[in-house]
Amino acid sequence: MAVVCIEFMNLCYIKKCYLSISSSILSSKMMDELVSTAFAILIVIASIFCYSWIFKKPSKETALLPPGPRGLPILGYLPFLRTNLHRQFTELAHHYGPIYRLWLGKKLCLVINSPSLIKEVVRDQDTILANHDAPVAGLISTYGGMDVLWSPYGPYWRDMRKLFVRELLSNNNLEASYNMRKDEVRKAIRNVYTKIGTSIEIGELAFVTEFNVVMNLLWGGTIDGHKRAEFRKVASKVVDLIGKPNISDFFPVLARFDIQGIAKEMKNCLAHIDGILDNVINEHMKTDSSGGEEDNRKNDFLQILLELKEKNTSINLIQIKAILVDIAIGGTDTTATTVEWVMTEILRNPDVIKTVQQELTNVVGINKSVEEFHVAKLKYLDAVVKETFRLHPPLPLLVPRISSESCTVGRYTIPKGSRVFLNTWSVQMDPQIWENPSEFRPKRFLNGDGGKLWDYLGNSLEYLPFGSGRRICPGLHLAEKMVMYVLASLLHSFDWTIPEGQNLDVSETFGIVMRKTEPLFAIPSPRLSNLSLYA
Structure with missing residues (x-):
């Protein structure tokens, strides 16, 4: 709901700006009709987007991903990261388990917190996971x-x-x-x-x-x-x-x-x-x-x-x-x-x-x-x-x-x-x-x-x-x-x-x-x- 409210406020602001800029070009009646139509379309798009984000069913591939915090659209979990990341990641492991996922922007991240799963990374899957993710x-x-x-x-x-x-x-x-x-x-x-x-x-x-x-x-x-x-x-x-x-x-x-x-x-x-x-x-x-x-x-x-x-x-x-x-x-x-x-x-x-x-x-x-x-x-x-x-x-x-x-x-x-x-x-x-x-x-x-x-x-x-x-x-x-x-x-x-x-x-x-x-x-x-x- 917070995301929907933010989108609605943004759309209201867009409507206000658009009215102030265009009032000298179009008649008031025409302007109201155009803006109202555009505003309604944007509301529908935003609602569909938010509904799909919150209620969409996971795909087959997503269902195989480990659990984890959902975060926000586009930004993912980035706004919630704290200073000492290793401690925060450990706290999340207590909630989601020894392996979990989180989105940081467009990057899907997996965090591994147990020796048995670390073994799979550094031994069993070492060639596949041998590259460092270079910033x-x-x-x-x-x-x-x-x-x-x-x-x-x-x-x-x-x-x-x-x-x-x-x-x-x-x-x-x-x-x-x-x-x-x-x-x-x-x-x-x-x-x-x-x-x-x-x-x-x-x-x-x-x-x-x-x-x-x-x-x-x-x-x-x-x-x-x-x-x-x-x-x-x-x-x-x-x-x-x-x-x-x-x-x-x-x-x-x-x-x-x-x-x-x-x-x-x-x-x-x-x-x-x-x-x-x-x-x-x-x-x-x-x-x-x-x-x-x-x-x-x-x-x-x-x-x-x-x-x-x-x-x-x-x-x-x-x-x-x-x-x-x-x-x-x-x-x-x-x-x-x-x-x-x-x-x-x-x-x-x-x-x-x-x-x-x-x-x-x-x-x-x-x-x-x-x-x-x-x-x-x-x-x-x-x-x-x-x-x-x-x-x-x-x-x-x-x-x-x-x-x-x-x-x-x-x-x-x-x-x-x-x-x-x-x-x-x-x-x-x-x-x-x-x-x-x-x-x-x-x-x-x-x-x-x-x-x-x-x-x-x-x-x-x-x-x-x-x-x-x-x-x-x-x-x-x-x-x-x-x-x-x-x-x-x-x-x-x-x-x-x-x-x-x-x-x-x-x-x-x-x-x-x-x-x-x-x-x-x-x-x-x-x-x-x-x-x-x-x-």
Whole structure:
């Protein structure tokens, strides 16, 4: 009835406007007759439309769709979406079941909230649902989806992912780059030591460390502080824009108008990133032509990509830059966010930080620095990190997928072109799977909960912080190494306290990456008696 009333009010307004404009052209009597006829026709059309919307019988295909909220004509459920989508989707699952549908504009979306149904997506139907549903902002940021994240499943994606994993993140390459990671972490420790007694932004500290590591892996060097600060601002903006609801994604016919200006903003961000990448690529190409520093750069990823380009393979500069954007942004923002969440939970739980530091003392020694080989022995810290990933997954809905053809999940049809959300946050907070799921309890990961051994590889479908199947995060091994190494070094080298008056909360801001609403600040004090370890 509300829709009918709105339509009637709109029609009345149209009638009034039409009368005021045309009264000088037609006689009053003729005008009244014409408008009354048109008005009656519009009323009939609107009534038929509303009646068919409310009372029409579902078609055979619609009957196979899962249940879900109906929403409004044209807009669907868009007007009812709230800020923290993962929580709202979980509430809807309690009402409609583990799989339900909703229309967001012209896009049919299916939301899946149970491990058994997630298995059907990432295992049984993985080839059909292997494509990511790329938003307009995502395509722009990667030169039309020429990267690993947004490119469609197929030969190009397989070649790029294989190149990415083999040449950048293989076990041999990660072992070969250990000294570089060690230098960057030690540099971070020295930097913190110069700020003893002052408040430090943990997310910024983690970002700078991870950024320097990733840049060295990509092109054998980093960029100066001013450009790095600019890059972080732009990288955060890119992540925010990709996660921001965009009317162009829900109504593709409106994409050309860029009503919210998201495409324009993303193009501006890409211009900044493009300038940095062009400078780095040009420097590499000049160095190669002059023959200088070749030995120092022979192992960096950009050098490998440029050599492949020179061998007349199908890779070009645009594709190279798209892959670099993928790694430079995806490999820094999420890791920094995770370190910040872990430090927040540790500082909120004094018993946890006490246990972590005691383990570090036992494994590393109070007068030694953390080395990466120590990390495998830090079982409790590993459990703390896993519990943080459970409570605060970086991508609570993972990256939405799209069906390349119609398929069946559960007993319901997933039509071709539907967007599929995997609500892993809902699964990781399910009280039927996890005891007291809202509590921070790292011990649940020490010996397995219910006899399970949890990992990041997507083998246990109740725990998927990095996804599962073909589209599992390709950078998870580097992310795991860096999160553990950075945290172990910070917690072993320093004691940490919260600035007076700071509210240590866990409020979150939803996006494609779930960040803390308020950044974490903490004050360090030296923990090691051998001060030369800070030099």
